[in-house]
Ligand SMILES: Nc1ncnc2c1ncn2[C@@H]1O[C@H](COP(=O)(O)OP(=O)(O)OP(=O)(O)O)[C@@H](O)[C@H]1O
């Protein structure tokens with residue numbers, strides 16, 4: 001479903017991703033871990049189409065299409081969704097208006113009928129219930145004055161409404177209390193389907209108690225340093241990243 | 257370049273025509289003020305950019321155009337007026353074409369007893385005592401060439417009188433329409449709105465063009481908010497993008513009055529919106545909201561002066577501009593807190609959104625405070641759309657242009673939401689949407 005080959009990404013001439021290779025098959029859940037500043041969010045943002053990042057080499061295929069060739073909105077319409085690590089506040093635009101505009105843009109792209117305000121409300125109420133979001137949130141401006149936890153839940157709510165093919169969750173679990181974490185996990189598990197893939201960027205094993213990943217990858221200094229099964233996350237929880245980072249450094253020195 | 261002498265000669269001939277007209281006759285008692293105003297205009301001439309109050313607005317295009325007096329604009333029919341009317345149940349409408357009252361197009365509806373709504377020229381004869389007591393008392397001719405010219409050329413405009421204790425529920429709509437002529441023309445509409453103690457009214461002034469063409473509207477509106485009144489006022493400008501509009505609004509607030517005035521400007525090649533609010537007695541509250549949205553080479557200058565003359569008054573200014581193309585915006589907001597105006601609470605906010613790299617805004621707050629126990633704040637921001645927000649919307653499937661429109665609408669929406677006349681708000685929201693659609 002998603003294939004990243006030798007991806008190099010730079011910001012202002014500084015290389016952040018230094019050759020990432022990653023394959024995520026349909027129906028799979030992958031977890032991406034790694035120390036602060038290793039490039040996890042950079043990878044997520046590049047997949048979503050953030051223009052501040054410059055792809056200097058490599059390619060990304062999404063269902064056979066060259067993802068890097070598409071605009072951010074086209075990617076969303078193709079089914080890519082990123083839950084932001086730091087969701088943006090948009091004063092003056094209600095969540096209701098924003099989400100209907102988004103859903104209809106996607107439906108239009110796919111040649112489906114747009115939903116009118118009434119149908120949309122019906123559709124969305126059900127989704128709001130799943131992520132235990134109060135309907136009044138729909139009338140509030142997007143993320144405006146939301147707490148950190150509310151913002152994260154709003155991301156999952158949007159994901160539930162837009163029903164993406166590929167969801168990339170950038171630390172959606174960070175800073176959540178256990179109830180909110182369970183809601184996020186439930187949202188993700190509901191989305192799981194044979195034709196969908198999910199990438200969970202996280203620092204904590206805790207989330208993976210609720211969402212069992214098919215694979216775990218560790219990003220260190222812009223490269224995937226180690227990949228493994230779900231037990232790798234447990235290992236990291238006890239040992240930290242230093243061991244892997246050390247191995248990585250050793251490999252680098254050998255090369256020199 | 258047209259010299260001051262040529263300008264004086266041109267307008268002197270206009271004045272001679274006015275004096276001989278029906279308005280000249282109706283306002284016979286105003287003759288000395290007319291003469292004084294014209295003399296003052298000749299002394300001042302049109303302001304230049306060397307004048308501090310006009311530093312960023314060049315009036316040369318007005319000075320250099322040989323305007324003819326506005327033609328009568330006969331033949332406008334109800335169908336042409338319909339798109340500009342307020343869809344508010346029970347609205348009281350009076351219509352002016354090229355500055356002159358047209359009773360046939362007006363529909364004042366049923367007004368509470370004692371309320372007067374009509375043309376100022378008629379009022380000069382029929383309600384001379386009220387008109388004479390107020391006309392020219394608030395709009396001074398001393399330092400403002402355009403107001404002096406308006407006073408000299410005064411012929412017609414709207415007259416609204418709300419007697420003591422009267423509540424006018426439905427909005428009063430003063431609709432000024434302009435019709436193009438072969439030659440550029442000038443009109444000087446003059447409006448007088450007087451409200452007595454404990455009354456309440458909503459007044460919407462609209463300036464709109466039925467077609468394109470070069471016109472110069474030099475309007476002056478004087479509003480007296482009587483004691484303990486609640487007045488909601490709107491001034492909407494959607495003239496042609498070739499038009500010149502200089503509008504001066506003089507607000508006189510009496511004790512415990514609450515006056516809100518909204519300025520909404522979309523049209524005009526060159527627009528100057530002067531507002532002077534005099535919080536003349538204690539416990540007044542004056543709110544000035546503004547929204548303008550321009551493109552191309554349009555130029556809008558909002559020039560606000562608030563005089564806090566007495567203690568315990570509040571003033572709130574909230575002006576926003578959206579500029580595209582090579583348009584220019586100017587905001588200058590002066591707050592004068594007089595010596596004994598203790599407990600003044602004043603806040604001024606000016607926010608500008610630049611949609612293009614070539615648009616420019618000048619924002620100039622000025623606080624002159626001569627009392628010591630006051631709260632006075634001001635803030636100005638000039639910025640572009642937030643890239644992060646645009647990306648956020650796009651990452652959810654919304655196209656770039658749509659994301660930009662959505663965010664721009666949200667910026668405008670904050671001010672549009674302050675409009676309390678529902679149908680007007682809906683009309684203006686629609687106007688903004690159309691302007692934003694690619
Ligand atoms: N827009 C940017 N401009 C400049 N540097 C950036 C930008 N975005 C990321 N970086 C840098 O790239 C590196 C990787 O950042 P990134 O946010 O991808 O890390 P991360 O793995 O998500 O970290 P964390 O776990 O703290 O979220 C960091 O050194 C960061 O400072």
Ligand SMILES: [Mg+2]
Nearest residue numbers: 040041042085
């Ligand atoms: Mg990150």
